[in-house]
Amino acid sequence: MTISNLQVRRPKAASRCECGLILPRIPNHDRRVFDAIASYIANTQRNEFYLGVRLAGVKVDVTVRKDGTISRFSFVQPGRPLIQLHIRRQTMRPPTTPSKVVVEEIQVAVYGVWLPILTWIQREYGQRDGPNYTLFDWWNSNGKSFRFMDLPRELRDSIYQFTTTPYTWPHIDTRGEFKKHTMVVYNMHVSGVCYRRAPSGHAPPTPTTLPAVSKQVAAEFNHIAQASTISHFIFSHHLLGVIGHPKMANCLRRISLGFPNWIYLRFIGYKGSHNNAFEVLPSPPTINLLRHIDTLEHVNFHFHTVPTVQSLDHPDDSRYLCSWDPWLRFGQEEIKTKVSCQKLFVDMFLLFALDHVRHVPKVTLTGHVKNSTREDWDRTRERERKGEQRDTSDFKAWLWKRPREYFPIDCHCKNSCNYWLIQGPLPEGCEKPEYSPHDWNYDPVKHDPFIYED
Numbered sequence: 001m002t003i004s005n006l007q008v009r010r011p012k013a014a015s016r017c018e019c020g021l022i023l024p025r026i027p028n029h030d031r032r033v034f035d036a037i038a039s040y041i042a043n044t045q046r047n048e049f050y051l052g053v054r055l056a057g058v059k060v061d062v063t064v065r066k067d068g069t070i071s072r073f074s075f076v077q078p079g080r081p082l083i084q085l086h087i088r089r090q091t092m093r094p095p096t097t098p099s100k101v102v103v104e105e106i107q108v109a110v111y112g113v114w115l116p117i118l119t120w121i122q123r124e125y126g127q128r129d130g131p132n133y134t135l136f137d138w139w140n141s142n143g144k145s146f147r148f149m150d151l152p153r154e155l156r157d158s159i160y161q162f163t164t165t166p167y168t169w170p171h172i173d174t175r176g177e178f179k180k181h182t183m184v185v186y187n188m189h190v191s192g193v194c195y196r197r198a199p200s201g202h203a204p205p206t207p208t209t210l211p212a213v214s215k216q217v218a219a220e221f222n223h224i225a226q227a228s229t230i231s232h233f234i235f236s237h238h239l240l241g242v243i244g245h246p247k248m249a250n251c252l253r254r255i256s257l258g259f260p261n262w263i264y265l266r267f268i269g270y271k272g273s274h275n276n277a278f279e280v281l282p283s284p285p286t287i288n289l290l291r292h293i294d295t296l297e298h299v300n301f302h303f304h305t306v307p308t309v310q311s312l313d314h315p316d317d318s319r320y321l322c323s324w325d326p327w328l329r330f331g332q333e334e335i336k337t338k339v340s341c342q343k344l345f346v347d348m349f350l351l352f353a354l355d356h357v358r359h360v361p362k363v364t365l366t367g368h369v370k371n372s373t374r375e376d377w378d379r380t381r382e383r384e385r386k387g388e389q390r391d392t393s394d395f396k397a398w399l400w401k402r403p404r405e406y407f408p409i410d411c412h413c414k415n416s417c418n419y420w421l422i423q424g425p426l427p428e429g430c431e432k433p434e435y436s437p438h439d440w441n442y443d444p445v446k447h448d449p450f451i452y453e454d
Helices: 028-047 049-054 117-125 135-142 153-163 215-228 236-243 246-252 261-267 286-292 342-357 371-385 393-400 419-423
Strands: 007-009 015-018 021-024 059-064 070-076 083-085 087-089 106-110 113-116 170-173 180-183 230-233 254-257 298-303 362-367
Touching (some): 028 049, 028 059, 049 135, 083 106, 106 117, 113 117, 153 215, 230 236, 230 298, 236 261, 261 342, 286 342, 298 342, 342 371, 342 393, 362 371
Parallel strands (some): 007 059, 254 298
Antiparallel strands (some): 070 083, 170 180
16 A cells, blocks of 8 residues: 555645546655554564454545645444544654655554554554454565565474374375375275275375475475374275385384285285185285384284175176185175184284284274273283294294184184174164274274174
């Protein structure tokens, strides 16, 4: 705002034309006061969010006497009463530049008391309820952008940490010619399963636009996000892609695996077939890679069990059913209620995995894990830290001798792992467990029908 923007009530005295407006002949010292006030209001509207939005639309209207001197100032704002004030310039010391008036030298008369105009503006406008204005709207209105890169690196890192969540979902995007490292949110349906946990309030991290600002911001953000969060993998090939990508090394300090049970069996090098419950896969087990990740500090295994579901390829044919059980991948009507005992499966998996995670300082279990299994695992890890390694060869030999008919493993728990056979349909407001780690607000009794007692 400049003098050309000021609305002036001109007297009948002689006048002249300036910038398309008819302005009175005003002494130069008065016009300098106009410019100082107008400049302050314009700069505040542009550079200060809190006070600037409350000064939105404010214009200065002056009444001029016939001799060209100021009678009074008026502050006009749409939807607000007119404010009329007397204004003067008052300074306690000779100005360094006599021809220039600064806003700090201007005072206004309020009920007979002279106050600095800055104090009056803060009292008059700063205490008002501002418009429903977001920072984004404010930037759009004044054409100004936030100079994010002018912030100290420590403050930028704090912002990056605030915009991340405890868990991220790393993924290698191979759709392009070159592999591009990124972090995406899985909100897709696979075989009728949606990877969210709405009842507990937990949801995958929402997309952030920060990495798209510039290459430098993307590098800084990815470093913080990868180093300070737990990388959660819902499929083993996502883990393989990240392990093989040099720029994703920081993702491998703290990892969480949320595989379905049939992928967990493949993770340790086996698959269930019609003739063999533990058919050895031709390639080395993926879990071997955990031994060679020097940066690994924490591994979390997240388990869950769900009933058999209808195959999406044949939604109307009851003969085609799909199970997440490693020994019942596809079958007929009789497998609708047949799922392996979750307690025995988790016990089995942990004994196979023990040799591969001995070097990891922290190994935790989440999801559908019986309390007795969790306690036994904690005791095993405590003995391992004291140098007492648990021998699992006898158990493996016994398991491999079991006939194929032994699998899927029947559940004989007092509180069955097949919770859907006991409780029936889930109550309204509950959802079946998904492949996501629980957040701190998760309440198993309220949000998960699985029974954790044996």
